[in-house]
Amino acid sequence: MRRLAAGLLALIVLISCAAVYAASGGESLITQTYLEETYVPGVLEQAQARVEEKTQSIYQSASSVLEGRHSAYLNGGNSALTDCRFKEGDVLTLPAGSGVLLLAGGASVSTGTLVDVTAGTALSAGAALTARHRGLAAEGGGTVTVTSDTAVLSLEGTYTTASGSGVDYNALADALRDMGLFQGTGTAYGSGYDLEVAPTRLVGLVMFLRLIGEEGAALSSTAANPFVDTPAWCDRYVAYAYEQGYTQGIGPGLDGRLYFGANTNITAGEYVTFLLRALGYTDSGTSPDFTWSTALDRAVELGVLTSAERTALNSGSFLRAQVVYLSYFALSAPLKDGSGILLDKTAASSGVDKSQLQAVMDGVAVSRLS
Incomplete structure (x- = not known):
């Protein structure tokens, strides 16, 4: 529309100039330089401004209609932003005027149109939502599909959800929290789980101590901390x-002091190394059961991981969601000495009644990748 208007105006200008030239008997009253460098650019700029003004007017009109419908929904529905956790493949159906705000993870419009109020643009099917941008479902409504392993969406108005087929990492996180084995990061939304964030070595170590039932012992320890970066x-x-020999850190720095690597992200192989240690396997000494570089393959051989899980860990991002997944299912893995499963060790070392922990796990219906 903008190009068409500008083109027509330019054509009118040129025709007018030609007429002036002809009327003067072939002697131009306006120089070509003035036309090309001053007059025509000025007219085009005015034309573009008019087009943008008209486009903005149309957008504001449509936005006002949606805002009005949005307010109407809030009067009879949910008047405050409510953050909810979702898994991959979950679909949200939003009637016109209902609002959505992506807080973590990824999601995209699957049908209909969503107005990105923050950017002043329209998102059609296939377009990804931008984090922290407020969106309103346009006339006719639309659907939004979660595209990441997990996501946190803040919703307003009325909506319905259809469950996808992705792994429910959220349910596993809830279970570990109820068992006292998982805590949030303090983030103000999504229960503070931050399942969409890459875990650090500190996260891996803390989860390891909880799984072997020694968090209480750690918190009451009077041992000296040799690391300078924690x-x-x-x-x-x-x-x-x-002190217990569970970690040696990443070694001394150039200054000769010992570093733990507190803010370094932990890999899937490194976290599985922690899990195998929790189960009683060793990666040190003269006859180690595994090495950190072969931890994933060895975990499959020992029945701690499935082949499908190894493939997923090798090919995808390693996030807190995967830490939750591995930790939860490791609780059912057999200990090396054959005395039971990791859950037995967790309960015995922490002084928690195993039946209480088992009751939580019995209420979880999440299948492993196989």
Whole structure:
């Protein structure tokens, strides 16, 4: 529309100039330089401004209609933003005027149109939602599909959901939380789980200590912390783990001091190394059961992982969602000495009644990748 209007105006200008030239008996009253560098650009700029003004007017009109419908829905529905956790493949159906805000993870419009109020644009089917951008379902409504393993969406108005076929990492996180084995990061939305964030070595160590039932012992430890790069909140964890020989950190730095690598992201292989240690396997000594570089393959051989899980860990991102998944299912893995499963060790070492932990697990209906 903008190009068409500009083109027509330019054509009119040229015709007018030609007429002036002809009327003067062939002697132009306006120089070609003035036409090309001043007059025509000025007219085109005015034309573009008019087109943009008209487009903005149309957008504001449509936006006002949606805002009005949005307010009407809120009067009879949910008047405040409510953040909800979703899994891959979940579909949200939004009638016109209902609002959505992506807080974490990924999601895209699957049908209909969503107005990105923050950017002032329209999102059609296939377009991805932008984090922290407020969207309103346009006339006729639309659907939004979660495209990441997990996502947090804040919703307003009325909506319905259809469950997808993705792994329900959220349910596993809920279960571990109820068992006292998983805590959030303090993030103000999505229960603070931050399942969409890459885990650090500190996260891996803390989860390891919880799974072997020694978090309480770590928190009451008086051992010295030899590492210079650990924040105050995890001081007791790393001090205890070093004293027990569970970690040696990443070695000394150029300054000769010992570093743990607190903010370094942990890999799937490194976390599975923690899990195998929790089960009683060793990666040190003269006859190690595995090495950190072969942890995933060895875990499959030992029945701790399935082949499908190994493939998924090798090919996808390793996030807190995967930490939750591995930790939950490791609880059912057999200990190396044959004395039971990891859940038995967790309960015995932490002093928690195993039946209480088992009751939580019995209420979870999440299948493993196979």
